[in-house]
Amino acid sequence: MSATMAPPVSASPVSTTDRRAKRFDGSMSADLARIRSEYIEISGLVLTLPQAARLWGFGTERAADLLTVLLDAGFLTCDKRAVYRRRR
Structure with missing residues (x-):
């Protein structure tokens, strides 16, 4: 008697939203x-992703997740040069 094996299930790509949701913790x-x-405290603060990660001591992926949450909330904007600034 031979065991039949199920075909491998291909992993579907995880969206960035799903990834952020899994990482949202305290x-x-x-x-x-x-x-x-x-x-709020530093008027006119503008940062690129690498600058933000370095300033706050995060890895680039963590910084990107955090900045994206603030973009989605409408607190930040990101221009075509990939500079993050506070929305006025």
């Missing part, structure tokens, strides 16, 4: 509050 709330307060 520390993310604190990190979001920290970034928001920096943008």
Whole structure:
């Protein structure tokens, strides 16, 4: 008797929204509050993704997730040069 094996299931790509949702934890709330307060306290603050990651001590992927949450919330904008600034 031979066992039949199910065909391999191909992994579907995980959207960035799904990835962010999985990473949203207590520390993310604190990190979001920290970034928001920096943008509020430092008038005219503009940062690229690498600059933001370096400033706040995050990996690039974590910084991208956090900035995207703030973009989606309408707190930040990102221009064609990939510069993040506070929405006025």
